[in-house]
Amino acid sequence: MNIFREIRFYFKKNSLLFFLELIILTLFLTLVYVFALFTIGINEKTDKIENIYNGKEIYRLIDKLEDPEEFSDFLNSKSSVSVLSNFYNELDTDKNFQFLSVFDQFIPIENFKGDNTFDYAYGEDMEVKGKYKDEISKKIYQNAKSMQMNKNSFKFYDIELARGKEIDWEKVDYSTGRIPILLGNDYSGIYDVGDVLIGDYYGKDFKFEVVGFIKRNTYIFYNGSSEKYLDNYIVVPYPLRLSKIDNEMGDMESEFYGILYSAMINGDIAIEKSGNSLQTLLKNLDRISQKTSFDKYTIIGVRNFVVQYNNMIAAINNNKKIILFLLILNLIIMFIILKGISHFIYSKRKKVYYLYFLNGCNKGEIYKIFSIDLILPYILAFILNIIITWKYKFFDEMILIILAIIIFLVFSVIYRIFIKKLHKDLENGFR
Amino acid sequence: MIQLNGINKKYILPNGKEQIIFKDLNFYMQEERSLAILGRSGSGKTTLLNIIAGLDIKYKGKYYFDNRLLPKNIDEMSSLRLEDIGIITQNYNLLYDRNIFNNVAITLHCLGTNKKDIGKKVKHALEIVGLTDHKYKYPNELSGGESQRVAIARAIVKQPRLLIADEPTGALDEETEKDILKVFKNLQEIGHKLIIATHSRSIASICEKEYLIKNNDLTLVR
Ligand SMILES: Nc1ncnc2c1ncn2[C@@H]1O[C@H](COP(=O)(O)OP(=O)(O)OP(=O)(O)O)[C@@H](O)[C@H]1O
């Protein structure tokens, strides 16, 4: 007997139902796939959060230069700025805690090639400005999202690259006017490794050289709150060590460093959790303060982060439950629809099985035709799913195996129902 | 060739009641080349033919074919049909997804006949029933009589020893019935045995014997 001939006849009369079945199955599989990806994503995320914050306490160090006049006086004094540099260097190298300096100062980029999703205001409560002409320089700019980070934060948030090379921290030297940068993954196809962006960083022109791209979906916890994805960010490394300002330096230049350094001393401090960790921290900071003669800072706790973090995990788990519930509901509805369609197809194909039976085909051969009639949409849906996930780049072998098991189970149940029916029909001579 | 001993057959109705069709029915077919089975509608003609054809194995009693007691097993019965029995069903039972040629060829697909022989044999069967020109038509393009003839062609295409026909001329006009009659006569002459359930006098008259199903039993009337 030629099975393929039968498949051809099957398609001729049942293609509509077949495709309906195929679509339902494919949609369901894709849904399960997305759910599995989501779950894996959440698990990775909670793992990361736990890795980062477990057993740690976070405080924030902020400067007390809040009075504008005082601040501008401070900036104008080269020795004051030098004090800041000492203070930062001490914080950054201290062995008792990790100093995480991160700031999201936007950078106006000349002839920016990206669209508005990279705009500083995009996704924030601000109006997106887009490209604009600077009245003085007559150049076209766009304010691009940017995150400035020190080396400690890079390590702390475990930032990995998709391609390109890591920042060579020893060689980050702002005085050359050239800074190596990393781009978020959304920049792929817009800029490439080796490209140089020209931009304005705290009022000073810099050449930013792209050295690498950050892995997709990389995020940090900025301001001790929710995660910030770096996909549409320009990540600018802070210098490893800050140098003193010598008196030869021009006022404009020293003002730049003043602003930069004062931004850099604001940051999070991570310490190992213990009974008297705060006292130890304060003592250590006091020591640094005395050594560098800088005392215009204060320490605030960011314990609320832990609460936020717990809420977030709870929300995620809640969502997971809802989605799982919907998925099961979906499975049931799909099953009922599939059973209905299979029933319809069976009643249409019954005559074929009967005629083969009438003409002396044995049970096995009839079961074979029947099984192929039944299994085809399942196999095709599975293949389609592989193609879709491959095409949209969320292919995952593990999930595919789970999917294969699910589809096999669904098929088995349907198969059992209808093979019983067929068996009964064979015994009764299809009467 | 065929011997049915003490056949009891009943249907269980959906309401749980039993409907008795045969009670200790005996049936023999030895030398006769053809038998007609008569009986009122609902008397059990199709049921009897189904038992003989091995399509129905849910009965009590013994069935011998060529002096061999047949086990009530689906596959044993299938191989009996495959080798020795051609069946013309009461309804034409044509497949609307394929043309006349492929409707007839389905019998040979079960046998595993090669493509070339399928072509020849189907052509020959269609010649016998006079449908050569309709080979590529679809069942929905045929008249009732033509459909009946396709069903006959499908049954005779493998030239079975025994041909079972359930009302083979029920839907045909007299002229066509005569043609079919000739076909059956011809089949008898070349050595096929026939069992025909029929209401038609002329069909019954070509058979060597006539049986009647009445009161759950079978009686010889001629
Ligand atoms: N699968 C079944 N379940 C229950 N009852 C059945 C079944 N098949 C047939 N019957 C009943 O058995 C009886 C005999 O049916 P059968 O088809 O053998 O009659 P018949 O002699 O061929 O009639 P007709 O001349 O109308 O074809 C009928 O009363 C019918 O209703």
Ligand SMILES: [Mg+2]
């Ligand atoms: Mg009948």
